[in-house]
Every structure is written in C-alpha cells, then in structure tokens.
Amino acid sequence: MIGVFVCQCGTNIAATVSTDRVVQAAKSMLGVVHAESIQYTCSDPGQRAIIDAIQQKGLTRVVMAGCSPRMHEITFRRAIGRAGMNPFMLEMVNIREQCSWIHSGIDETTEKAIDLVRKGVARVRRQKPLQPGSSPVARRALVIGAGVAGIQAALDIADAGIPVTLVEKSPTIGGNMARLDKTFPTLDCSSCILTPRMVEVKQHENIKLMVNSEVEKVRGYIGNFEIDIRKKASCVIEEKCTGCLICQEKCPSKAPDDFNACAGESKAISIPFPQAVPLVASLRKEYCRLFISGKCSVCQKVCPADAIDYGQEDTVVTEKFGAVVVATGFGLYDWKQSYPTYGMGMYPDVINALKYERLLSASGPTGGHIERPSDGKEPRDIVFISCIGSRDESVGRPQCCSIGCMYMAKQAILTKEHIPDSQSYIFYIDVRAAGKGYDEFARRAQTDFGAIYIRGRVGKIYPRGGKLVVMGTDTLAGDQVEIEADLVVLATGLTPAEGAGGLARRLNISTDGQGFMAEGHPKLKPVETNTGGVFLAGACQGPKDIPASVAQAGAAAAKVIGLLSREEIETSPMVAEVNQLKCTGCFKCRDVCPYGAIENQDAMGGQVAHVIASLCQGCGLCNVACPPGVISLKGYTDNQLIAEVVEVLR
Amino acid sequence: MPKTEVKIIGFLCNWCSYAGADMAGTARMKQPASLRAVRLPCTGRVNPLLVLKAFREGADGVLVSGCHPGDCHYNEGNYYARRRLEVLERMLPALGIDPARFRYTWVSASEGAKWADVVNEFTQQVKQVI
Numbered sequence: 001m002i003g004v005f006v007c008q009c010g011t012n013i014a015a016t017v018s019t020d021r022v023v024q025a026a027k028s029m030l031g032v033v034h035a036e037s038i039q040y041t042c043s044d045p046g047q048r049a050i051i052d053a054i055q056q057k058g059l060t061r062v063v064m065a066g067c068s069p070r071m072h073e074i075t076f077r078r079a080i081g082r083a084g085m086n087p088f089m090l091e092m093v094n095i096r097e098q099c100s101w102i103h104s105g106i107d108e109t110t111e112k113a114i115d116l117v118r119k120g121v122a123r124v125r126r127q128k129p130l131q132p133g134s135s136p137v138a139r140r141a142l143v144i145g146a147g148v149a150g151i152q153a154a155l156d157i158a159d160a161g162i163p164v165t166l167v168e169k170s171p172t173i174g175g176n177m178a179r180l181d182k183t184f185p186t187l188d189c190s191s192c193i194l195t196p197r198m199v200e201v202k203q204h205e206n207i208k209l210m211v212n213s214e215v216e217k218v219r220g221y222i223g224n225f226e227i228d229i230r231k232k233a234s235c236v237i238e239e240k241c242t243g244c245l246i247c248q249e250k251c252p253s254k255a256p257d258d259f260n261a262c263a264g265e266s267k268a269i270s271i272p273f274p275q276a277v278p279l280v281a282s283l284r285k286e287y288c289r290l291f292i293s294g295k296c297s298v299c300q301k302v303c304p305a306d307a308i309d310y311g312q313e314d315t316v317v318t319e320k321f322g323a324v325v326v327a328t329g330f331g332l333y334d335w336k337q338s339y340p341t342y343g344m345g346m347y348p349d350v351i352n353a354l355k356y357e358r359l360l361s362a363s364g365p366t367g368g369h370i371e372r373p374s375d376g377k378e379p380r381d382i383v384f385i386s387c388i389g390s391r392d393e394s395v396g397r398p399q400c401c402s403i404g405c406m407y408m409a410k411q412a413i414l415t416k417e418h419i420p421d422s423q424s425y426i427f428y429i430d431v432r433a434a435g436k437g438y439d440e441f442a443r444r445a446q447t448d449f450g451a452i453y454i455r456g457r458v459g460k461i462y463p464r465g466g467k468l469v470v471m472g473t474d475t476l477a478g479d480q481v482e483i484e485a486d487l488v489v490l491a492t493g494l495t496p497a498e499g500a501g502g503l504a505r506r507l508n509i510s511t512d513g514q515g516f517m518a519e520g521h522p523k524l525k526p527v528e529t530n531t532g533g534v535f536l537a538g539a540c541q542g543p544k545d546i547p548a549s550v551a552q553a554g555a556a557a558a559k560v561i562g563l564l565s566r567e568e569i570e571t572s573p574m575v576a577e578v579n580q581l582k583c584t585g586c587f588k589c590r591d592v593c594p595y596g597a598i599e600n601q602d603a604m605g606g607q608v609a610h611v612i613a614s615l616c617q618g619c620g621l622c623n624v625a626c627p628p629g630v631i632s633l634k635g636y637t638d639n640q641l642i643a644e645v646v647e648v649l650r
Numbered sequence: 651m652p653k654t655e656v657k658i659i660g661f662l663c664n665w666c667s668y669a670g671a672d673m674a675g676t677a678r679m680k681q682p683a684s685l686r687a688v689r690l691p692c693t694g695r696v697n698p699l700l701v702l703k704a705f706r707e708g709a710d711g712v713l714v715s716g717c718h719p720g721d722c723h724y725n726e727g728n729y730y731a732r733r734r735l736e737v738l739e740r741m742l743p744a745l746g747i748d749p750a751r752f753r754y755t756w757v758s759a760s761e762g763a764k765w766a767d768v769v770n771e772f773t774q775q776v777k778q779v780i
Binding site for chain 1: 700
C-alpha cells in the first residue's frame with residue numbers, strides 16, 4: 001500500500017517537471033494505491049494532506065518526490081510518524097536539486113522524474129520498519145581553540161552546568177582578538193572586552209582549561225567521543241609558576257615574538273602578554289640555549305617558585321565527551337610569494353595589518369607609539385592596500401575576507417589619533433561595510449579623519465630615498481597614482497588556522513575549497529557539521545568578525561547544551577545485521593569495519609559474526625566484503641539497491 | 651553516429667558527492683538529463699557486482715562518486731571503494747564492456763561546479779562510445 005506524493009514546490013519543481021504526468025505514471029507502478037501532487041508538501045497543509053491520505057487509504061509506505069533528502073527527510077519522517085506509520089517506511093525522491101533545477105526541457109526532465117519515482121517506489125517496497133536504538137550521552141563538552149569564539153562557547157556551555165574542557169594549542173587563551181588594539185565600529189578597547197572573559201574562563205568551576213595542548217586522536221561518535229589530548233611539555237610547572245616574569249627578564253636566548261606578529265622580540269622562556277591566561281611562563285625548546293648547546297639553566301636558577309622542570313615530558317590525557325565545538329579561528333594569508341611586485345618581504349616597512357595592530361596597541365612592543373620597522377621613525381604617509389590574497393582570482397583566492405574594509409577604516413582612524421598630522425591612503429576595490437553601524441564608521445574615516453580612499457589596485461611598490469613608492473591606479477579618476485609612503489599596511493586575506501586541516505580529518509569533518517570547515521547546511525545548519533555531535537564556531541568555518549563569531553559560538557553552545565541535556569540519544573537504525581544462520585565465520589566483515597563494531601559470537605554451533613549496533617555507523621563496508629552476502633545494511637540492502645538499478649533502467 | 655540520449659547510473663555517497671550534486675542543483679548548474687543517482691551511505695557500499703548489474707540492465711554508463719581520499723565520512727570507506735573499482739575498471743574489457751562507459755571520481759560537498767563538470771564530461775564521453 002504505497003502512496004506517492006509529488007511536490008510542486010511552488011514553481012521550483014512544477015516549472016520544469018509536469019507533476020501531473022509524474023502522478024499519472026506513479027499510479028500504474030506496482031504497489032501504488034495513491035498518488036497526488038501537492039503545491040508545497042512541507043507546509044502545514046501539505047503535511048496534513050499526506051497524513052490524511054495515509055489514514056484514509058491505509059498507506060503503509062510513502063514515496064515523497066520533492067527536494068533532496070538532505071533537506072527534508074527528517075521533516076517527512078516525522079510527518080508519517082504522526083500518522084502512525086513507522087517513520088522509516090519513507091523514500092525521498094530528489095526531483096528538485098538533482099532534476100528540476102538542473103534541466104530545462106520539460107519532457108526530458110519529467111521523464112527523468114518518473115524514472116526516479118519508479119526507483120523510489122521499488123526501493124520503498126523492499127523497506128522494512130526500523131526501530132532507532134539509543135545510546136548514553138557523556139555529559140562533558142570539548143571546545144577546541146580558545147579565541148573569542150571558543151571562550152564564548154565554553155562559558156555558555158559551562159554556565160548551563162555542563163563540564164567543559166577547553167583546549168588551546170598556544171600558551172595563552174585569547175586568540176587573535178587578544179592581539180587587537182581596538183575593535184570596529186565602536187573603537188572599544190579589545191582587551192578591555194576580552195580579558196574579563198578570559199579570567200572568567202580560568203575561574204569557572206565547570207571549565208577545565210588546557211593550554212599548550214592539541215587534540216591528537218578522536219574515537220567514537222555523537223554522545224560518546226573518546227578523545228586523546230596531548231599536553232606539550234613547556235618546562236614550567238603550571239601550578240607553581242606565579243607569573244613574576246623574572247625568568248623572561250634574565251633569559252639570554254632571543255626568540256621571535258609570535259604574539260606581537262613578530263613586531264618585537266621575545267625570549268625563549270616567556271609569557272606572551274601581560275594579561276595572558278593562565279599567567280604562566282612557557283619555554284620554547286627550539287630557541288633555548290640549554291636545549292641547543294647544553295649550557296644555560298639561568299631560568300631555573302632565578303625562578304623564585306622553583307617552577308622550572310627541564311625534564312618535563314608531553315602528557316596524553318584521554319577523556320570522554322558527548323559533544324565537540326571546533327573554534328580554531330583563522331590565520332593570515334602569506335602574501336610574500338604571490339605578490340612579487342610588493343617586494344616579497346624584502347622591504348621591512350611593508351607589513352600586514354596584524355603587525356600594524358600591534359604597533360598601535362599600548363601593550364605592543366612599542367608601547368603604542370607607531371614606529372616603522374626599518375628605522376623606528378614615526379611615519380607620516382601611510383598606505384593601506386585591501387584585498388591581498390582575497391577577492392583575487394589571480395592567486396586562487398576568490399573569497400572576501402569580510403573584515404578588511406572595516407579594520408582598514410579603523411586603523412586609519414587610530415593612525416590619525418596617534419599622529420595628528422599623518423595622512424592615510426586606502427586602496428580599495430569596494431568598501432564592504434554591511435554590518436550594524438559599519439558604513440557610518442567607514443565613512444567617518446573619510447569625513448572626520450581625512451583618510452583618502454582610492455578605488456583601485458596597487459601594481460608595484462619600490463623603495464626610493466628612505467620612502468616606499470606605491471604605484472597604483474585610481475579607477476574612478478581613470479588615472480595612475482603614485483604615493484610616497486613611509487609605511488605600507490596590507491589587508492591580507494584570512495586562511496584557516498595552521499593545523500586546522502589535520503584536525504578536521506581527525507574529527508572527520510569536511511572542509512571547503514579554501515580549507516575552512518564545512519557547515520552541515522549553508523542556511524539551516526550553520527553551526528552543525530556532517531558529523532553528529534561536532535559543531536563549529538567562529539572563523540574556522542569561514543572569515544567573520546567578532547560579533548558574528550560570538551553569535552555563532554552562542555549558537556554552537558546552545559546545540560551542545562541541547563544535546564547534552566539528554567541522558568540518551570537516538571541512534572540511526574540503519575546499521576548492519578548478520579544472518580547468523582548463513583554466516584561462515586570468515587570475519588572479513590570484522591576486518592574491514594572501521595569502528596570495531598563486529599565481534600565474534602558463539603552461536604549456531606560455532607563462531608559467527610555479530611554486529612554491536614551501538615558502535616555501527618552504517619557505512620556498509622561489511623556488506624560488500626561478506627563473501628556469502630549474509631551481512632546486510634538495513635535500509636540499503638542488496639535487494640533495495642538492485643531494485644533501484646533495475647527499475648530506473650526499465 | 652553518437653547517441654543523443656543516454657542513461658547513466660550514478661552511485662553517490664551521501665556525505666560528499668550527493669551533497670555536491672545537490673549544491674550544483676541549488677546553484678542551478680545545468681547538466682544533461684542523463685544521470686540517475688542512487689544514494690548510498692558510502693562508496694564503500696558499492697559492490698562492483700552492482701556496477702555490472704547496471705550494465706547488464708542496459709545502463710549506457712556508470713559513475714561512482716564519493717568523498718576525496720582522506721575525507722571519507724567513515725574514515726576509510728572510499729579506500730576500499732578505490733581498490734575494488736580500480737580492479738573492476740581493468741576487468742571491464744574482458745567482460746566486453748568499454749571502460750570509457752565507467753568512471754569513478756571524487757567530488758566533495760562543496761564542489762558543485764566540479765560535479766556539473768563531471769556529469770557533462772562523462773555524458774559526452776559515454777555518447778562517444780555508445
């Protein structure tokens with residue numbers, strides 16, 4: 001007793017598929033007792049019509065021809081469940097994304113839609129009722145990355161009473177936001193907003209903070225992840241260190257200052273910045289004299305807290321988590337190789353905007369005095385260039401960095417405040433200022449702070465007499481422009497953070513063409529991933545500004561809280577099943593199973609295979625590996641697949 | 651004379667290529683109406699015999715598409731698929747089937763444009779040899 005419902009989706013489907021002809025064809029298919037076309041099946045009256053038909057005609061199986069199952073399979077499973085049917089006696093036939101939207105001729109499109117419906121009918125005829133299983137939920141969340149997004153997510157989850165482990169690979173939390181001087185469009189002091197949140201993280205009873213740590217291995221699935229976290233040796237005993245900084249003062253080994261985007265210099269043992277959380281020193285062995293030449297140990301001698309331990313080793317902690325939030329943030333595009341005419345990094349006064357931000361910051365290496373790197377002089381003429389490694393197909397990076405226009409305006413404003421007789425020039429493609437209060441802010445940079453906006457690209461930068469000549473075009477005036485600048489600041493594009501790709505593979509989530517982590521659905525699942533229980537927050541999913549990162553972090557936290565507030569979660573019933581009567585006990589299925597979900601069992605007078613349903617993820621590898629073909633994936637059985645092939649080619 | 655209308659069976663994994671095909675649809679990337687997609691959890695679920703079954707039932711071409719190697723939703727399913735399908739492809743001539751009628755490929759969920767290209771190219775290829 002199969003019912004076929006053909007959605008018109010307004011004109012999305014009906015414009016290129018004759019739904020009437022599909023309904024007529026469906027009526028003659030084996031087992032079909034009811035077929036109708038509905039304008040919007042997913043709407044309330046649409047679902048009502050389906051439920052009525054099920055109840056009036058006594059339908060036992062339903063074929064829904066409409067949008068992709070990835071869109072509304074759950075919706076319609078629930079609908080037929082409300083009608084009293086087993087929710088899995090449904091087959092979604094995709095006649096929209098993979099049919100009506102990609103073809104134009106109504107005849108060929110309709111013919112294809114009929115083929116697909118016939119395939120769906122054949123498949124659902126062989127479908128058996130399935131009962132979802134359940135599995136317990138580990139009530140602890142893991143947040144990876146402790147920038148503003150990770151901090152927000154961790155605090156929101158912890159405030160709901162759920163224990164959180166917050167993992168950060170660097171020695172302090174705070175991420176990129178901690179390096180910013182001011183934020184657009186309000187010119188709020190970045191650290192004034194952020195550092196109280198950082199302290200809150202440290203003090204929160206439900207948050208376990210792990211710095212210098214990285215996720216190494218991930219096992220398990222939604223509700224039951226088992227994750228190894230490696231805490232890298234920092235040669236400092238965290239509990240003993242008081243953050244007095246004496247070691248950093250006395251350390252003789254210089255090291256690059258990563259926190260200050262290499263605008264200054266640091267030491268081999270250091271605390272990245274005064275408001276670091278935790279306020280604990282850490283030692284970088286690759287720059288330490290003791291580890292390089294075997295002679296030193298000054299820090300150990302001077303440490304009043306006896307906190308230095310050169311023999312410290314990495315430790316690996318394994319914990320169970322019910323859910324994971326990824327908040328690994330962004331890195332900056334390395335422009336040097338792709339823009340050879342900008343000097344390939346040979347001119348010290350061509351810097352990226354993050355380095356400039358550190359020069360503006362009172363807590364930066366220059367104490368908030370703008371000094372150009374080459375000679376420490378205060379610059380007068382400063383050129384900002386937008387879209388370096390973003391919106392530029394020629395270097396393979398078409399994406400908008402989404403924050404460049406705004407922070408260039410901000411930096412131009414701050415520059416004027418620092419050096420009143422300075423002049424900022426901004427080369428731009430378009431000024432993208434779509435957020436709340438953004439356009440007003442960007443305009444103020446011109447009207448109140450005298451920034452000169454030049455629409456066009458810069459072709460070349462070269463040094464001349466202690467200055468940098470910036471040659472560009474003004475496409476509005478149709479003219480060549482030449483500016484003698486003291487400092488050039490590049491608004492470089494955003495990339496995924498270093499190591500994000502490896503983490504994505506370990507978590508089994510996909511990435512897009514630029515390496516950013518892929519959300520479950522661009523509109524409807526913006527914080528979910530395709531792996532259940534793993535959520536995204538902040539710029540790891542794509543370039544975004546602080547408010548958007550915080551909002552997404554809150555959304556991810558809400559998803560985690562929702563998931564972890566349950567004691568058990570429903571698991572998919574589409575798992576493998578062994579016909580033990582016919583199993584020969586070769587265990588090829590066990591060998592291919594990526595989840596260890598198949599075990600030996602004493603039954604049928606010998607050893608046969610048995611599926612541990614709570615571990616099975618339903619990939620079907622075993623199904624193909626089984627020589628006698630007696631292990632089968634429910635919902636995707638050989639019978640169903642063969643029937644689909646036969647019917648679609650009929 | 652190349653045949654104008656062909657029927658191609660596509661075995662698509664749910665997580666990458668089926669989603670990529672959806673994305674091509676959402677972006678209205680026009681494709682020939684040749685492909686009929688069968689959705690599976692993973693290309694590792696594709697039994698090579700299923701591919702042969704499709705040929706036996708009269709498919710002009712068969713396309714298998716899944717996640718890029720290293721990106722499998724089930725960690726390693728597409729590695730198994732790659733081995734099986736590689737062997738199958740080499741066996742096709744012995745079975746009297748032109749290997750140009752068969753293709754396996756990797757298209758991710760974000761590669762809508764690539765998916766449309768694959769369908770277009772493969773359809774052309776199948777038309778040439780049928």
